[in-house]
């Protein structure tokens with residue numbers, strides 16, 4: 701049986717970096733380290749980190765004075781840094797550099813008198829964080845039709861940024877509409893290519909194999925998107941961990957392709973690979 705692994709499977713650059721930084725801190729510290737929100741949407745990975753001293757909390761107020769706190773790759777608003785400083789909390793900042801860049805844009809334009817528009821999901825932690833760099837005054841839109849319900853002032857200056865994971869077609873549609881509606885508007889395409897690249901790799905490998913295995917959370921939307929893509933080419937198995945596989949699943953297939961969602965750690969992927977290799 702031959703196994704082919706997609707070129708861009710699993711963690712993106714930002715999540716890989718954040719998870720490594722968090723792991724390194726846990727290894728060198730004897731004390732508990734607090735994480736503001738779940739580090740990642742993968743329960744096996746979070747459990748592994750928690751067994752090594754990570755304590756996931758929801759608010760800065762839950763962190764004791766002068767302890768260590770991890771900010772995850774999604775980033776947070778400026779107020780979190782200020783609140784932490786008041787409590788003398790040591791921040792381990794794993795915010796993805798691409799998200800950090802959006803914070804800088806939002807802060808700069810807001811202080812220059814621009815109104816910031818964020819294209820994204822207002823409930824997503826990344827967007828909540830971005831809004832926290834422009835005094836929580838951003839206009840947040842998720843769809844083109846939402847523009848109809850927003851009061852925009854032609855005499856004002858606007859600055860547009862995008863949540864890193866939104867679809868580029870949506871961004872372009874909103875860009876076109878806003879260009880027609882406003883006189884002064886600065887667009888910043890802050891979409892990260894990692895999601896698209898992972899999907900392209902899944903497509904590419906699905907064409908070369910008899911069957912695909914997609915590893916990732918059942919509730920992870922980017923994993924489910926990969927499953928959909930692969931299914932259009934070959935029979936596809938969607939699993940969270942190796943425990944869901946049996947040798948019978950592979951009867952009648954010779955070339956197996958493998959990919960994984962953005963929050964699937966390498967060690968979970970490796971366990972699946974070694975299971976298939978042993979068949």
Ligand code: F3S
Pocket residue numbers: 712713714715773796797798799864865892893894895
């Ligand atoms: Fe990942 Fe950072 Fe892009 S977290 S999806 S590399 S913005």
